Amino acid sequence: MSEKTVHILDAGTLGYGEALSLQRRLVAGKKAGDTRDFLILVEHPPVVTLGRAAAEAHLRVPREVLVARGVQVYDVDRGGDVTYHGPGQLVGYPIIDLKQADLRLHRFLRLIESVLIGVAGELGVSAGQRPNLAGVWTAGGKIAAIGIAVSRWITCHGFALNVKRCITGFELIIPCGLCREAVTSLEELRGESLEMPRVRGMTAAAFARAMGRRAVTFPLQDVAGVAAEPAL
């Protein structure tokens, strides 16, 4: 019963471009009739991405300098402004058919936020939503960013949860264009170390629970059998 499960792909550490083609393959498979839903969980090497609403001025450092420093830069088709991904951050890409799941766009965004708030809560960190601001917030600042894209009701892109204390890339940008808002992490707020696999497992379980699904493992190598990456 594929409708009652969500397939969890643990992609370990993967380049942003590789993760993007992984998402595109799964989306193409779903558009071709695959009824399975997926959640990709991954860590990226340092990368700055600009969503559709991004302003170039929200890069504090010119693109060439970022690239020279080993930070990749991507313009992507998700909603939202500028964000940074790097080691110590758990990135999640849900590939979900919203129509099949009977979820409207905004409800799905709020569902993702509630999942991350729940994970933070389980770890003793009090987090919440802020009116008119997407993402997940704590008294110490923002701990998670959200930005998705939907085509034929199938979602792509997703969320980024700051887990480790030492995420050092946010000074390169004005995250989400909000210059006065601090960015923080679960480790920083807890004051004790936190292992990524634990947070990854908790996030997968919480997401499946919120969707009313059972989480099943989907091995990364099985993606080869799903679909070829579509030509752009």
Place this chain on the structure above:
Amino acid sequence: MRIEVNVPELGDSGDEEATVSFWYYDGGEEVAADEDLVELLTDKATFNVTVPASGILVETRAAEGDTVKTGDILCVIEAREVQ
């Protein structure tokens, strides 16, 4: 048959606003069912409205950059007769 394409319900209150981000097709072009037609930009998401039925995109009623609301007419498609 003429089909009006509306801004879908994006949230629960029914009066959400979005910005027309871009059209995949121009007026007068042939469009195929289920293809992406126009991208809307909301709060934290891009949302592609798809072609409801194959035919000709007769007229677009919202330009790129325009703000639209749930229910607004985005464009009109002259659907090809299905035999």
